[in-house]
Amino acid sequence: MKDMTFGTMIAVFEEIFGRTLFWVMVAVAALVTLAYLYVLIRDRRVSWKKFLWAQLSMPFGAVAAVIFVQTITRSGLRDIGGPVDVIVLFGVAAMGAVGIAILVYTAQSLLRPPAGR
Secondary structure (H helix, E strand, O other), X not given: OOXXXXXXXXXXXXXXHOHHHHHHHHHHHHHHHHHHHHHXXXXXOOOHHHHHHHHHOHXXXXXXXXXXXXXXXXXXXXXXXXXXXXXXXXXXXXXXXXXXXXXXXXXXXXXXXXXXX
């Protein structure tokens, strides 16, 4: 891989996850992001109680993301070979944590809208 372009990264992710699973994950991420933006615009404020629950869910999302990627790639923690692998592992965990926090906050807001609405 001589150049790291957007198209190259798409091809790599399609190879890792499979074309169908990758695009399903992209679609789900887009839908959750749009729902999150809708909730933020609709409520015009952040509910700190919902935000706390979203933060408490973050460790579960981090662990789930790491397990998901290791299952899909048929690898394990014993396969970590160097610093780059650790950085990728932490990146996957961070994305899983943030993703589940956004999902939890959005789900709470859509299922229980603020009083007075």
